[in-house]
Amino acid sequence: MEHGLLKLATDHAVPVVASNDVRFLEQPDFFAHEARVCIHQSRLLDDKRRSREYVDQQYLKSSAEMQEAFADLPVALENTLHLAQRCNLELTLGEYALPAFPVPEGESEADYLRRKSAEGLDERLERHGLASGTTREDYDRRLDHELEVINSMGFPGYFLIVADFITWAHENGVPVGPGRGSGAGSLVAWTLGITGLDPIRYELLFERFLNPERVSMPDFDVDFCVEGRDRVIEYVAQRYGRNQVSQIITYGTMAAKAVVRDCGRVLGFNYGFVDSIAKLIPNKLEMTLEKALEEEPELKTRYDNEDDTRGILDLARSLEGLARNAGKHAGGLVIAPSDLTDFTPLYTEPDGHSVLTQYDKNDVESVGLVKFDFLGLRNLTIIDWTLKAVNETRSRHGQDALSLDDLPLDDRDALRLLQAAHTTAVFQLESPGMKELLRKLKPDGFDDIVAAVALYRPGPLDAGMVDEYINRKHGKAQVKYPHPKTEPILKQTYGVILYQEQVMQIAQELAGYSLGGADLLRRAMGKKKAEEMQRQREIFIAGAAYNGIPKEQAEPIFDLMETFARYGFNKSHSVAYALIAYQTAWLKAHYPAEFMAAVLSADIDKTDKIANLIEDCRLMGLDILPPDVNHSHYRFQVEDGAIRYGLGALKGVGRGAVENLIEVRERVGTFSSLASLCREVDLSRLNRRTLETLIRAGAGDSLHRNRAALMQALPDILNEAERFQADREAGQSSLFGGGVTTSGPTADESASPLPNVPDWTTRQRLRAEQETLGLYLSGHPMDEVREELAEITTTTLDNLGDRLGNGNGNGYKGRGRGVEMTLAGLVMAIRKRPGKGAFVAIDDGTARLEVAIFDSLYNQIADRLVADEILVVRGRVEVDDFRGGFRMVADEVLDVDQARERFARGLEIEILRPAVEFDHDLAAAMQPYRSGQTPVIVRYRNEAAQALLKLGTDWQVAPSSELLAAVSGLKGVERVRLRY
Numbered sequence: 001m002e003h004g005l006l007k008l009a010t011d012h013a014v015p016v017v018a019s020n021d022v023r024f025l026e027q028p029d030f031f032a033h034e035a036r037v038c039i040h041q042s043r044l045l046d047d048k049r050r051s052r053e054y055v056d057q058q059y060l061k062s063s064a065e066m067q068e069a070f071a072d073l074p075v076a077l078e079n080t081l082h083l084a085q086r087c088n089l090e091l092t093l094g095e096y097a098l099p100a101f102p103v104p105e106g107e108s109e110a111d112y113l114r115r116k117s118a119e120g121l122d123e124r125l126e127r128h129g130l131a132s133g134t135t136r137e138d139y140d141r142r143l144d145h146e147l148e149v150i151n152s153m154g155f156p157g158y159f160l161i162v163a164d165f166i167t168w169a170h171e172n173g174v175p176v177g178p179g180r181g182s183g184a185g186s187l188v189a190w191t192l193g194i195t196g197l198d199p200i201r202y203e204l205l206f207e208r209f210l211n212p213e214r215v216s217m218p219d220f221d222v223d224f225c226v227e228g229r230d231r232v233i234e235y236v237a238q239r240y241g242r243n244q245v246s247q248i249i250t251y252g253t254m255a256a257k258a259v260v261r262d263c264g265r266v267l268g269f270n271y272g273f274v275d276s277i278a279k280l281i282p283n284k285l286e287m288t289l290e291k292a293l294e295e296e297p298e299l300k301t302r303y304d305n306e307d308d309t310r311g312i313l314d315l316a317r318s319l320e321g322l323a324r325n326a327g328k329h330a331g332g333l334v335i336a337p338s339d340l341t342d343f344t345p346l347y348t349e350p351d352g353h354s355v356l357t358q359y360d361k362n363d364v365e366s367v368g369l370v371k372f373d374f375l376g377l378r379n380l381t382i383i384d385w386t387l388k389a390v391n392e393t394r395s396r397h398g399q400d401a402l403s404l405d406d407l408p409l410d411d412r413d414a415l416r417l418l419q420a421a422h423t424t425a426v427f428q429l430e431s432p433g434m435k436e437l438l439r440k441l442k443p444d445g446f447d448d449i450v451a452a453v454a455l456y457r458p459g460p461l462d463a464g465m466v467d468e469y470i471n472r473k474h475g476k477a478q479v480k481y482p483h484p485k486t487e488p489i490l491k492q493t494y495g496v497i498l499y500q501e502q503v504m505q506i507a508q509e510l511a512g513y514s515l516g517g518a519d520l521l522r523r524a525m526g527k528k529k530a531e532e533m534q535r536q537r538e539i540f541i542a543g544a545a546y547n548g549i550p551k552e553q554a555e556p557i558f559d560l561m562e563t564f565a566r567y568g569f570n571k572s573h574s575v576a577y578a579l580i581a582y583q584t585a586w587l588k589a590h591y592p593a594e595f596m597a598a599v600l601s602a603d604i605d606k607t608d609k610i611a612n613l614i615e616d617c618r619l620m621g622l623d624i625l626p627p628d629v630n631h632s633h634y635r636f637q638v639e640d641g642a643i644r645y646g647l648g649a650l651k652g653v654g655r656g657a658v659e660n661l662i663e664v665r666e667r668v669g670t671f672s673s674l675a676s677l678c679r680e681v682d683l684s685r686l687n688r689r690t691l692e693t694l695i696r697a698g699a700g701d702s703l704h705r706n707r708a709a710l711m712q713a714l715p716d717i718l719n720e721a722e723r724f725q726a727d728r729e730a731g732q733s734s735l736f737g738g739g740v741t742t743s744g745p746t747a748d749e750s751a752s753p754l755p756n757v758p759d760w761t762t763r764q765r766l767r768a769e770q771e772t773l774g775l776y777l778s779g780h781p782m783d784e785v786r787e788e789l790a791e792i793t794t795t796t797l798d799n800l801g802d803r804l805g806n807g808n809g810n811g812y813k814g815r816g817r818g819v820e821m822t823l824a825g826l827v828m829a830i831r832k833r834p835g836k837g838a839f840v841a842i843d844d845g846t847a848r849l850e851v852a853i854f855d856s857l858y859n860q861i862a863d864r865l866v867a868d869e870i871l872v873v874r875g876r877v878e879v880d881d882f883r884g885g886f887r888m889v890a891d892e893v894l895d896v897d898q899a900r901e902r903f904a905r906g907l908e909i910e911i912l913r914p915a916v917e918f919d920h921d922l923a924a925a926m927q928p929y930r931s932g933q934t935p936v937i938v939r940y941r942n943e944a945a946q947a948l949l950k951l952g953t954d955w956q957v958a959p960s961s962e963l964l965a966a967v968s969g970l971k972g973v974e975r976v977r978l979r980y
Contacts, residue, residue: 094366094368095368096154096217096370097336097368097369097370098337099157099161099240099370100157100337101160101164108156109156109160113150113156114147116160116192117147117191119191120191120192121139121140121143128198131201132201142199142206143187143188145206146206155217158217158218159188159194160192161335162192162220162372165232165236165239166194168232168235169224169232169235170193174224174225175225176224176225177196177222177380177576178195178196178197178579178580179194179197180221180573181221181572181573182208182573183195183209183220184199184209184576185199185205185209186209197575197576197579199572202450202571203505204501205501205505205515205519205572207518207519208504209572211516211519211520212516213516213519213520214520214523217365219373220372221375223377224374224376224377224380225377225381226377229374229375229376232374233245233333233374236333240335243341244335244339245333246334246336246346246355247332247333247356248356249356249357249358250326250361251325252323253323254323254324256281256288256289256292256316257278257281258324259316260281260312260313260316261274261278264277264278264312267312267315269312273308277309277312280292280296280298280299280302281299289313289317289320290317326347328354329361332371332372332373333372333373334357334364334371334372335369335370343367344357344359344367345357377580379427379584381598382599382602383583383598385597385598385601387402387404387587389591389594389598390587393594409446409582414585414589414590415443415445418438418443419442419443419444420439421439423438424612425595425613426585427577427583428453428578429452429585432880433456435885437455437466442474446578447492448473449578449581449582450571451493451498451574453577453578453581454498454499454569454571454574455498457567457569460498460567463567465496465498465564465567469494473494479494479495480495481495482506485509486506486509489502489505489506497564498568499568499569499571499574500569500571501571502568502571503518503561503564503568504521506557507522510540510543510544510547511541511543511544511554512543512547513539513540513543520536521536521540522565525562525566526566537555540554592620593641593643596616596617597643599613600635600636600643600649604636604646604648604649605648605649607649607774607775608774610774611774615847617643622642623642623643624642624643624645625644626645626701626777626778627644627646627647627694628645628698628699628702629647629671629677629700630670630671630702632646632647632699633646633658633662634646636649645773645777647661647699649773650694650697650699650773651693651771651773652689652693652772653693653694654685654690657686660681660682660685664682668680671702672703673703673704674700674703674713675717675720679725683718691714693772695707695711696771696772697768697777698765698769698777698778706754707759707765708757708760709754709756713754762779762783763781765778766780766781770868776845781826782824782825782826783845786844788977791903791980792822792824792899792980793823793824794823796844796846797825797846797847798846798847800821803877804879804886818877818888818889819876820874820877820891821875821877823842823849823872823888824844824871825842825848825849825871826842826843826844826845826870829841829867836854837857838858838865839851840853849887851887851888851889851890852890854889857890857891857893864895870895871894871895871896872893872894872899873888873892873893874891874892874893874894875888900934901932901933901958901959904978905934905979905980906978907934907936907977907978908938908939908975908976909937909938909973909976910973910975911938911939911940911972911974912941913972918970921970925966925969926966928963929960929963930954930957930958931958932957932958933958934959935950935951936951936957937949937950937979938950938951959978964976
């Protein structure tokens with residue numbers, strides 16, 4: 001076996017370790033890996049090696065050696081020959097094998113498609129009406145044209161299959177997106193319910209989707225709610241047969257860094273040595289080992305001078321790019337006209353249940369199978385949850401259910417939300433850069449949302465198209481058109497060629513292209529093939545001349561089209577996704593609590609996102625109710641206009657535990673105590689660790705407000721509950737008669753009272769919340785010093801925009817870019833940059849801000865950069881043009897005590913009827929701190945009068961939290977505060 005694999009590898013020029021190398025023999029998985037290597041390497045043989053002569057020579061050579069090696073097992077050689085003779089497969093490439101769609105008897109697929117499309121068009125127009133400036137004849141003409149193309153190309157079955165599973169999804173409560181990609185340009189798709197957009201209303205082109213002048217399979221990418229997607233796939237499997245339906249395999253390849261690590265591991269080198277090599281490979285897209293050796297001098301030096309490094313890299317270079325592992329395509333599904341094994345080998349996943357095609361998506365299409373994309377879109381789930389919550393409330397109030405199909409696309413509240421860029425959680429519009437674009441764009445209609453989706457991409461941003469579009473929209477730049485005939489095409493985008501469809505329409509209008517030919521032109525421009533572009537240029541100029549446009553005008557227009565074609569976006573896709581964006585913005589504007597509860601639930605396992613979303617809820621004025629064992633569900637829910645925290649968002653609390661808690665609560669009613677809860681729930685699911693998490697998060701506050709007492713009593717309560725449940729299972733009664741009690745008052749009477757212990761301090765409560773929830777819910781550590789630090793700082797973090805708008809911050813003159821300010825906040829995250837300092841995220845309970853601390857300052861204050869530490873930072877604040885929001889470059893960083901010592905003008909102690917020994921007690925309390933420069937002022941008062949006494953310089957102190965606590969605890973002290 002070993003000899004055979006090594007011989008196979010050698011014959012195909014695959015370097016392997018010598019078979020007598022102990023390291024190789026100790027790696028049994030290496031044989032399987034090398035076998036895969038040989039198989040894939042053999043597929044990549046050049047033309048010479050594919051020649052019959054070469055194959056015969058290799059066979060004869062290998063045959064002789066194999067006979068010698070297996071002389072004692074001649075039957076093994078005979079069996080390999082029999083196997084080889086059976087492994088004959090002929091593949092027909094380039095022909096499509098669509099499954100037959102069941103149609104009524106007497107109708108062909110083409111006839112059935114035509115009938116269903118006509119019926120669908122009647123229903124759509126009855127509900128939505130005609131597009132402005134069109135007639136019914138325009139729709140009928142477009143429908144006939146599309147059907148003629150679809151049927152002539154042999155694709156009616158494809159449309160019927162897609163329409164069928166989308167219809168099933170609608171009828172079975174699985175939300176489906178309005179469309180994506182170029183498929184939204186098909187009127188047939190709209191009439192069948194595949195898409196939710198009228199392509200005539202939005203000037204979308206069918207030829208962008210299916211071009212009769214370039215025959216290729218249509219491709220609908222369909223978005224489903226992530227929770228219902230698998231149900232649709234299951235329906236398809238049942239309808240067409242499980243032996244004909246499968247998801248598609250993907251292959252992870254051995255990329256540059258990964259292949260070095262794999263080779264180093266297999267060859268037995270220690271991790272640190274291999275890691276030092278891998279880290280020298282630059283982190284760039286499409287990086288190869290060959291490029292790395294050219295770009296990284298240190299890697300080349302080590303390759304030239306270190307034998308071990310050279311051995312690893314040589315082996316890695318021979319394996320680089322080969323398949324390493326198998327996975328599942330995110331959305332691809334194939335439906336075969338007969339058994340899948342007639343077309344493709346199959347692969348069983350490790351779970352033993354899921355079967356995938358062994359061909360990847362490209363090879364699947366090459367052998368004729370048709371791929372359908374079932375994509376999961378989280379935002380559809382959010383919309384679905386929001387609508388269910390809204391309609392449940394509307395139903396209770398006797399109102400009709402809300403339908404997104406009836407939303408007006410010019411809603412004032414939704415547009416105001418977009419103009420203010422309050423778009424956190426709004427589909428496609430929530431990134432900081434997109435928010436900044438919206439602030440500048442100020443969309444006042446649906447078309448502007450479509451444009452925003454198309455504009456916010458690297459190409460248009462880099463080319464200056466965004467600023468040009470915005471300036472033209474707001475009258476800051478002149479609207480110009482390449483030619484008067486292009487005005488109807490480009491008027492909507494202020495003369496900017498923004499969409500690929502506009503390139504096609506210009507070619508049609510100016511040069512007489514058919515839309516199919518215009519699509520070929522668009523493709524050629526996008527691929528920038530010189531020879532094809534020259535041919536298209538000549539066609540365009542000739543066509544323009546025929547339409548009365550001279551060459552000297554046509555050539556600049558062609559050049560302009562070519563430039564914008566590189567950046568142009570598919571309008572069909574932009575309109576489809578803009579519709580989902582608008583729907584989420586509308587829901588956020590009109591039903592903010594229901595919408596944000598759904599968004600929080602969708603990200604329930606992402607603690608960092610939950611914290612940011614909670615912050616957005618507070619900015620919207622939404623109350624966040626704490627988690628509660630008597631009120632919370634697994635997901636976030638709306639409760640009396642507020643959002644109740646979902647138990648599923650607690651770290652370490654699993655779905656099974658929450659479901660058991662809710663099931664018991666619905667059965668027995670509200671829990672009156674921790675004991676009653678523990679007696680009723682399944683303690684194997686709600687174990688001690690889970691219950692501790694619930695208490696620390698505040699979810700047990702409705703049982704008892706003292707979290708320290710609950711924590712201390714929990715072990716005894718659990719022991720008692722276990723005994724109680726054991727007795728109940730055994731059916732035992734109490735000694736004095738009566739059955740075993742359940743929850744409620746009777747159970748509580750027998751429970752031990754909670755211990756009388758002090759509750760946690762505010763800081764302890766908040767720390768526990770932060771550890772279990774990932775955020776501070778019932779307060780913020782800044783609350784204890786917020787009023788004091790307001791005397792030092794310029795503003796709170798949520799008011800930075802107002803201060804920057806004034807142009808002079810806190811009165812200091814801006815130095816260079818930005819405005820100098822002093823800010824304070826709790827350290828939430830530290831991102832170190834070796835040799836360059838760090839980025840520190842601070843939070844003051846109103847907002848967050850990222851502070852850049854460069855290396856010179858960082859080296860001085862690194863010891864102060866500790867999570868959960870409150871810092872006072874002085875520096876320059878400016879608008880972050882790249883990510884939106886604001887950023888700060890720090891000049892000085894102080895902790896709270898250092899800030900007190902720096903800024904305080906005096907320590908004021910207010911006393912009333914002091915004790916006889918008060919002066920001695922005060923001196924003793926202040927003694928450890930009398931090394932500073934802050935004066936001490938005593939405000940003494942009684943019923944008759946008051947006096948202000950300034951103590952001598954030898955009483956000056958260094959103010960700190962400990963000093964304030966020590967003085968505040970003295971008998972007779974009414975108040976202690978620092979004056980700034």
